[in-house]
Amino acid sequence: xxxxxxxxxxxxxNLQMLIILLSASxxxxxxxxxxxxxxxxSLDRLEDSDTMTEGPLLSVITAARNEEAGLEESLKTQLQQxxxxxxxxxxxxxxxxxTGSIMDRLQKSDTRVKCIDIKTLPSGWLGKNHAxxxxxLESSGELILFTDADVLFKKxxxxxxxxxxxxxxxxxxxxxxxxxxxxxxxxxxxxxxxFGFSYYKRPWLANNQRSKTGIGIGAFNMVSRQSYxxxxxxxxxxxxxxxxxxxxxxIKQNGLKQKFATAMDLIEVEWYESLKEAFKGLExxxxxxxxYRVSMVCLQLPAHSFLxxxxxxxxxxxxxxxxx
Numbered sequence: 001x002x003x004x005x006x007x008x009x010x011x012x013x014n015l016q017m018l019i020i021l022l023s024a025s026x027x028x029x030x031x032x033x034x035x036x037x038x039x040x041x042s043l044d045r046l047e048d049s050d051t052m053t054e055g056p057l058l059s060v061i062t063a064a065r066n067e068e069a070g071l072e073e074s075l076k077t078q079l080q081q082x083x084x085x086x087x088x089x090x091x092x093x094x095x096x097x098x099t100g101s102i103m104d105r106l107q108k109s110d111t112r113v114k115c116i117d118i119k120t121l122p123s124g125w126l127g128k129n130h131a132x133x134x135x136x137l138e139s140s141g142e143l144i145l146f147t148d149a150d151v152l153f154k155k156x157x158x159x160x161x162x163x164x165x166x167x168x169x170x171x172x173x174x175x176x177x178x179x180x181x182x183x184x185x186x187x188x189x190x191x192x193x194x195f196g197f198s199y200y201k202r203p204w205l206a207n208n209q210r211s212k213t214g215i216g217i218g219a220f221n222m223v224s225r226q227s228y229x230x231x232x233x234x235x236x237x238x239x240x241x242x243x244x245x246x247x248x249x250x251i252k253q254n255g256l257k258q259k260f261a262t263a264m265d266l267i268e269v270e271w272y273e274s275l276k277e278a279f280k281g282l283e284x285x286x287x288x289x290x291x292y293r294v295s296m297v298c299l300q301l302p303a304h305s306f307l308x309x310x311x312x313x314x315x316x317x318x319x320x321x322x323x324x
Contacts, residue, residue: 042204044164046175046263051082051159058086058162059141059225063131064103064149065093070270072102077152079110083159088113089139093131094121099149114138125238132243133234144228146221146247150269151177157266161222164261171227171256174206174248175220177267206252206260215260216248219269223247227256 060078064071078088090113092100100117107113116134121127132146143162165173205213221244231250240246251258 042207043176044259044261046157046160046164046261047265049160049164049167051156052163052166053082053084053159055083055085055162055166056142057140058083058143058145058158059089059136059139060086060145060147060158061089061091061132061135061139062147062149063091063093063128063135064095064099065127065131066095066097066099067149068095068097068099068102070150071099072106074149074151074153075102075106077154078147078158079106079112080155081153081158082155083162086112086158087139087141089116089135090114091116091118091131091135093118093127126241126243129234129238129240129243133238136228136233139225142225144223144225146218146223146244148218148269151219152268154266157263160266161220161263164259165222168259169257170259171224172216172248172251172258173220173222173261174215174217174244174258175222175261175263175267176217177219177269178264180268180270203260206248206258209257212252214245214249214252214258216244216246216251218244220263220267221247223251227251227254230254230256 062075062078075088075090088110090103090106092103092115100115103113103115107115116131116138118131118134121130125133136144143165145158145161161173161175164170201215202213203215205211206215231247231254234243234247236250237243237246248258248260
């Protein structure tokens, strides 16, 4: 009888421990979800901004390497913008496909377009960073927009962005686009990634001048020329694969004014064409996103394992849970 009572009490202790772990994990996730919901709700929508057709000269710099598939469609959406004072600097970064010829054709058809053809990559540079920097050297705008070669813009996107930038007296504006995927599983992965990114970065804190958090998104990084030069241009981040994020970080580190807004109805981008490409892209950028700190990797792995895997794993090990 005493043995049965002892075994029962041990089972109850194990059950209580599991309940505590599950409750703690649930509370953490509830706190994370509430924080994310409030943070995302606080973001401004560029769609709600007024438009302006005249203002400071805007230099749109697009670098592309072997981007023939979506380049022309992207550039056509840029060239139809309602904002009038724009110049385009298109940088062909050592492409082996028809990227260069697409750019050249657009240059011949539109006097606002200037093309740069890069043949070699200097030592100590990553290709995209070097290409964007070369584009900056050829630009004249008071404002600079760094964007990617697969981004689609609605007609009012840049007029609303410039108005928002000017109204808020910004040094840097970055905007979250609508991310598209070609399959159910890719869209599922995008949702999972965005949640993880928000959970780790809490990007809405970029709008708090007292916070050290800075953010930059490759699809849309608008910066004043003066501020871009003040942070050292892409020279200061020339070996960073996460150059878009680091540009925003350096803006914040230098005490400049930054805003992160959403532009889901104004900007669209196909993030990756397949899950395989998505995994490869994250493999390249994740360690950089953790600031190349092994300590952060060591911290993140057990934290994710505990919060996401450990409590659930106990449900599938009833024998272990109730072992005498």
